[in-house]
Structure formats: structure tokens, C-alpha cells
Amino acid sequence: MSAIGATVWAIAEGYIPGHSTGDGPALESHETACLLNTGDTPAQVRITLYFKDRAPAGPYRVAVKPRRTLHLRFNDLKDPEPVPRDTDYASVIESDVPIVVQHTRLDSRQPALALLSTVAFPAAP
Amino acid sequence: MSAIGATVWAIAEGYIPGHSTGDGPALESHETACLLNTGDTPAQVRITLYFKDRAPAGPYRVAVKPRRTLHLRFNDLKDPEPVPRDTDYASVIESDVPIVVQHTRLDSRQPALALLSTVAFPAAP
């Protein structure tokens, strides 16, 4: 099918808890931007992070292959700089082709994980 | 009332945890696409699953009767192939008449369940 979604998405919530109680990466506290590219061409994606009291970070660049999904952990972003833990942030995700973006957090600070998720806000067609 | 909603929906998040701590199917870790057909004719629904590093799976076909809701567990999809556990995926849901779609996960890997839910992204009227 053709590429569906939007080319600019915003996630106003962002917070990676600094510790975890689970075992292994699956249960580590993390935040994810789930990116879906249903189209026939690769999606070139730029992510910018916003903070409370410092200049934005980025752009971080990732690609999503045609007809694939990439569940990108903010924990794994390294270039140009890692995402600070226990720190409020927000993100804007821009793509050269339409994609769909959903935001999820797994929080395992206490010995029973918690989850949140929402479709991100589509800010431009 | 008439059929409300949209004919194409996307859920960029998808992940069925591979184990559970609860008893019985109600507390088994699962993901659901809740489909609501308020109209007077059956909704013929096609679901396509997207992955990180393999070709899409599907289409899976289900029908939602007029004036009924179907809470479809991705865990139960079998044809043309089951949904792999502990694996990132995404989904696109297409219907021949407007429906409403909401995405929910129950995660009972740790001994206290967690929930997430969001209205899916409506991609075409």
C-alpha cells in the first residue's frame, strides 16, 4: 500500500527512568518511538529532543526501510549525544515520507512494571 | 446510527510478551485491536502486520457484524501465520466500511499486570 501517516510528529512527554528492577533489556525502563513506514521507499527520519532548560539536542538520524517498522528506543540514541536519564524531555520526529508514530514507556523502577502509550501528535501532513 | 470512524487505521506499536504470570486467558499477556462497527452492514476487515527485518505478514481477514464490536486478540491470529512473541511489529487495519479501532496491551510478565491503550491512527476516511 502507499505510505500512510504524516511527515512531522510531536511527543510532548518524555522521561527515561534512571533505574529498573527487571532482568534483561526487555524489562529495562525505556521509552520507544514506534515508527511505521508502509510505503515503498525508505523513510529518512530526523529526531530533535527538547528540554526544560537547555538548547535542543540533535538531529538524530535513523532510516526506516520500506514496509517495515522500527521500534526505536530513546535509550539507544548516542549520536550526537545520549539522552539523559531522569530528565524531562520532548521530541519532534520529521520524515521525508509519511510515517506513523506511537510513543511508549515501560517503567520498571518499582517491582512491577508500568506501561503508557499514545499515538503521537501529527503536526503536518 | 450510521457507520462512524475510518476505513484505514495504523497501530505503530505492537509486542506480545512471551510469558505471563496471571491465571487463565483473561490475565495472559496479550494485545488487542478493538474494532467497533456501528453501521448496518458487516465490516470486512484486512489486517497486515509489519516487522523490523522481514516482509509483512497477511492479510488476516476478520468480519465485524453490524452494530457489534470485536475485540480481536493478535495472539489468536493463525492464518496465514501466527504472530511471533517477544517481537516488535506494527499493524494496518483496512475495512470496507468505516469502523473505529483502539489498541490495548495487557502485560503480565511481572506479578502485577500493566496496561496501555490508545485510539489507533486514522489514516483514511
Add this chain to the structure above:
Amino acid sequence: MSAIGATVWAIAEGYIPGHSTGDGPALESHETACLLNTGDTPAQVRITLYFKDRAPAGPYRVAVKPRRTLHLRFNDLKDPEPVPRDTDYASVIESDVPIVVQHTRLDSRQPALALLSTVAFPAAP
């Protein structure tokens, strides 16, 4: 301010867990439709419930006063019939003036509650 929102909303997810581990009504497993009426006139609201394999129930009727919010528990609906527990359902909420609707579940079946929430789907201006 004037009335903001939409006059038809849909919530495709719906499920009231049949038991609870918390004490008192605050921690009882429940589902809520949060209704916000920012306008200057009362909102006359009709709720219809949809099921998997029986005819819809309702309409249930509630009013939301001007400049007030009503967090309506589906658990408390009685007329024309109570909402069955441990049963999949969905809902459509119609108002004679624009309102805003958000859907929340608190699940305390296991000894640590879980929450989900999403803005409902606005189906008509």
C-alpha cells in the same frame, strides 16, 4: 469560553474487570468516560453500548452541567440495564452540544493497580 470538542465520540475498547483487590470505590476496578462541557448550556448526553454477540444496549442518558466535568463510571450505569462485567464492549457517546471525552480504566484484579487512558475518537464535529 465556548463549547469545545465534538458531538459524537466512540470508544472501541471497553471491559470492566469482575473483581478487585483494592479497598473502597476508588480502587475498585472500573471504567470511566470523562465528559467535559466547557460551554454555557447543559449537555444532554446519550450513550449506546455495543457488544460482540447481542444487540446494543441503551441509550443511557446523562447530563453534564455548563462549565463542569462529569467522570461517569460505566460501573454505575443502571438504566436501562447494568453493564455486564468481564465482557467486551464498546461505546458511542452523543451530545447535543460539543463536549470532550476521555476513556480510562483502573484494573485492580492483581495486587497492584494498572491504568490505561486515551482521548476517545471524535466522529462528528
Add this chain to the structure above:
Amino acid sequence: MSAIGATVWAIAEGYIPGHSTGDGPALESHETACLLNTGDTPAQVRITLYFKDRAPAGPYRVAVKPRRTLHLRFNDLKDPEPVPRDTDYASVIESDVPIVVQHTRLDSRQPALALLSTVAFPAAP
């Protein structure tokens, strides 16, 4: 980049649990409105709270600097009055420039926190 989002947002759900089991402010039960201002000018924000059976409270006033995010805890609102605990409320958030708003609750009443989050409802461009 330019300012993205909307100038009026509504959050129909609102409830600050009156107690907590975690240690420190991070794990205290709280509700947050995450505000993202991607534009080049400060956002002057007015928040009005709605209740079930009393007149609205506010406006509360906050500013979000250019290219910054502010994760505003409803718990911290003091002027013109604090937000009552264990009480249903809703909120409308108005800004003089477009912003993006996401709503989150952390509930730690039981000894394992729960989370919910959703993008708020954009009510005016």
C-alpha cells in the same frame, strides 16, 4: 522549526491520588501536562480547571520558553488555588502560540506504580 501544534487543548480526565507509596517526588502520585513549544517565541499559557460541582478554577498562568518543554505538574499549581486531591477534574489549556500537550498520570497508591498517558485533545488550530 516553526511552532507546531494547537492553541487550545482539553484534557477531560484529571485526578491526583491523595497518597503514594514511593520515595521522593519522582514516585509521588502526580498528574502532568507536558507542554512543548517548538517555536521561536515564548508561549504564554492559561490553564482553567473544571470540576463536577463547583465553578472552574483559574486561570493558572505559566510560560514555556522558545524551543523548550515544560512538564507541568498539576500538583504544583498554587495560584490562584491548589488542585484538590482525590477529586475529579478536567482542564483546558490555552496558549497564544501553537504548542503540543500530552497528559500523564503516575499513580503510586498501591506498592507498584501505574501510568497512563495520552495526547490531549486539540480543540482549535
